[in-house]
């Protein structure tokens with residue numbers, strides 16, 4: 235019998251590197267599952283208070299992706315700090331689990347639904363599955379330190395479309411909150427997988443601000459107070475927000491009852507003439523005590539509008555959060571993608587630790603490098619990982635036609 239070929243040694247990722255939290259793990263798992271590269275994670279979430287390890291949201295990500303790519307996993311369990319993840323070998327179809335087109339992921343804690351989405355979305359988009367995939371996830375839709383449902387729908391999804399991804403539909407069945415009484419909710423995302431490589435994309439031209447939308451989720455009896463505070467803020471800050479395009483400024487405010495006296499959420503999203511979306515929000519996470527209530531709303535409007543102004547004034551094409559969430563798509567796209575992060579005092583804006591961490595993970599697993607301007611030569615990952623006979627030639631022919639069209 236022929237000797238078994240030795241397994242590729244796993245890529246080691248030390249979990250205390252840079253930001254040292256859950257995002258490092260999610261991105262590493264997503265890339266490993268797609269590229270079928272084994273990874274070995276140590277000191278998982280090692281920079282987190284209380285010693286780190288896998289929380290239930292992270293465990294769900296490991297298990298789901300492990301199942302999807304038929305991985306051999308060792309060390310996995312709640313609070314695990316060390317995991318080895320070996321995706322199924324050559325010949326294992328990464329679309330196996332997705333053929334049915336219907337995926338359910340249930341958590342029994344309000345762990346962020348959208349961080350689970352963050353872990354599995356690259357896998358779903360690049361799976362090579364032929365049909366739309368419906369993913370229903372239970373957990374929290376509005377959870378501190380994670381993208382809210384509103385952020386996903388108003389910022390992430392439109393920005394993914396802007397870089398050439400097929401549209402993603404979202405259906406909110408019920409909200410799950412980390413604030414107030416904790417509660418479970420559920421969301422369905424309908425993802426259309428890519429059928430060909432994602433072409434390199436350029437987020438380089440920010441354009442001017444055309445529209446700002448405020449979304450408020452709060453107790454019903456606070457609606458008028460929120461609206462009044464926002465009106466005053468927009469009046470005072472209109473020229474800073476809209477700059478030269480102030481005469482075409484559009485402002486929209488929407489309100490939804492949060493049905494709980496401790497649930498306050500505000501998101502501001504600016505849309506530019508080039509279709510860029512910049513968002514900043516706050517899910518209020520300080521004590522809500524009688525006597526303090528009057529101060530919460532002005533404090534929220536001030537903080538979120540200060541943050542949005544800072545995002546607008548750097549002139550970049552992504553807000554702080556989106557910048558780290560775009561890294562995986564740059565790494566997998568075909569050719570040199572650019573994500574301009576903006577400048578302050580004429581100096582390129584320092585990237586967040588989350589963005590640096592994502593870049594480090596992408597470098598370790600797929601070998602891509604990011605430059606200071608936010609550029610990266612992606613690997614051109616083919617959906618499903620295996621290129622169909624002749625597809626490369628077809629892609630090439632397509633891009634040459636495009637080139638001819640733009641040149642003529």
Ligand SMILES: Nc1ncnc2c1ncn2[C@@H]1O[C@H](COP(=O)(O)OP(=O)(O)OP(=O)(O)O)[C@@H](O)[C@H]1O
Pocket residue numbers: 254255256257258279282349378379380381382385515554555556558559588
């Ligand atoms: N307000 C926000 N809006 C949009 N995205 C956000 C927001 N807050 C955090 N994020 C995103 O959520 C992710 C959080 O990653 P992080 O490693 O902190 O997550 P985690 O799994 O909760 O880990 P840990 O518990 O280890 O902190 C990042 O991608 C970050 O950009």
